[in-house]
Amino acid sequence: MRLGGRLQAAIEVLTDIETRHRPVPDALKDWGLSHRFAGSGDRAAISNLVHDALRMKLSHGFIMDGDTPADLAVATLLRQWNITPEELTASLDGDKFAPEIPSTDHLVACLARDLSQAEPHVRADIPEWLAASFERAFGDQWEAEAQAMTARPPLDLRVNTLATDRDQVLEAFAEQGAHATRLAPNGIRIEPGLGPQRQIAATSEVSFARGWFEIQDEGSQLAAALAGVYPGEKVLDYCAGGGGKSLAFAAMMNNEGSINAYDADRRRLAPMIERIRRAGVEIIHVKERAANLAGLEGRMDRVLIDAPCTGTGTWRRRPDAKWRISDKNIADRTADQDKVLEDASVFVRPGGELAYVTCSLLPEENTDRVKAFLQRHPEFETISLKERWRSAVADADAPVPYADQNLGLVLSPRRTGTDGFYFAGFRRKA
Structure with a gap:
């Protein structure tokens, strides 16, 4: 497909998302099923156009003085893909599959609008x-x-040190320009592509089948490292999901000790079984039901809560979620967060630690929840985050990304080059 056909396809997908209020993956999948002639490169380019348009939806609308799907798609090519108005109109000229777009002069005038005058x-x-x-x-x-948060995210890998080392994985991805992450000691980053370029399918690599790495954002890797687990400890991953942090813990613990992985939605745990096998992990015990945790109360050295949240920290990857969030979403998640803090805290032994993590940037889900928890539970105290940060990161000079009132840490694309994460740590008084 030429640029005109890809642009028209992106407009159709954006229209579907807007009119039917659908998640991006569903709209892209349906378009692909009804346009089977489109190659993998075409589908990747269309996906990039759609995601980029949604990342900067409001500023695109201001520049174009309109926010129709066509306005957003055209603005994406001009502002994010760096195609000039002259190049764009020339490329679409005579393409019967291309949509109608404004004249070159009009597009030039749009780009000249002063964004600083916008709200x-x-x-x-x-x-x-x-x-x-x-x-x-x-x-x-x-x-x-x-x-x-409007930029494309990179692809981050966590090296599985139970199977290999970072140098070997870097060599495996040398052709893709992989490099070591700045903060996560066992992370590897592949920068995002430009324009229509698609991200590599890392899970199709032989090195993935060998268990050499897992796909995990650097921020998530750091959240696991900040929990500070050691070999031989008893750990509970209370909202384990697919097991990314449990697997990171197993490597940090060198397969020594025990990790209990639980999630209230046991269907989310299913992918962990294969991941455990592939990674060569021996100490993770998957707990399908809350009843399976009986007897662990007051015995865990460390408990991690990767709490359900609105996911505002992942907007680079899921930009459509930015425009669907509501007051009710926040209210529902904060209630969930208070509950998991209550339920999980009973498993921490005296002198043990509780880590609270979200992939949100909102204080309502972060510092507000921590303050409320500490008010309810004077038997817990906060840990020294400066010392924990220094021990967790590879770059000793990296500034400590404190949250408001130093109550926890906030990672973000601007601060740490990662997805958005919040981390707070507590110790149960002995």
Whole structure:
């Protein structure tokens, strides 16, 4: 397909998402099924166009003075793919599959609009009603923090040190320009492609089948490292999901000790079984039901809560979620977070630690929940995050990304080059 056909396809997918309120993956899948002639390169380019358009939906609308799917798709080519108005109109000229677009002069005039005159939330590309939460989280840097969420995310890998080392995995991905992550000591990063370029399918590599690595954002790797597990300990991963952090713990513990992996939705645990086998992990015990945790109360050295959240920290990867979030979503998640903190804290032994993690940037889900928990549970105290950060990261000079009032840490694309994560650690008083 030529650029015109790809542009028209992106407009059709964006229209489907807008009119039927559908997640991006579903709309892209349906388009692909009804257009089987499109090759893998075409599908990747169309997906990139759609995701990029949604990442900067509001500022695109301001620049184009309109926010139709066509406006957003055209603005994406001009502002994110760096195609000039002259190049774009020339490329579409005579293409019968291309949509109609404004004239070159009109597009030039659009690009000349002064974005600094837009409302702050438009410049930040976030819903207006969330601006106050971002300002609470980041102070006068909130707009820049939100803007950093509009970039494409990299592909991060965590080297499985039970099977290999980072140098060997770097060699396996040398052709893709892989390099060591700055903060995660066992991370590898492959930068995102430009324009229509697709990201590599890392799980199709032989080295993946050998168990050499897992796909895991550097921020998630750091959250696991901040939990500070040691060989021989008893660990509970209370909201284990697919097991990414449990697998990281197993490597950090050198397969010594025990890790109990539990999730309230046991269907989320199913992928972990194959991942455990592939990674050569021997100490993870999957707990399908809450009843399986009986007898562990007050015995765990460390408990991790990777809490259910709104996922605002993952907006680079799921930009459509940015425009679907609501007050009810936040209220539902904060209730869930309070409950898992209550339920999981009973498993921490005296002197043991509880780690609370979200992939959210909102104080409502982060510092507010920690303050409420500490008020309810004076038997817990916070841990020294400066010392924990220094021991967890590879770059000793990296600034400690404190949250508001130093109550936890906030990782973000702008601060740490990672997805958005929050980490808070507590110790049960002996």
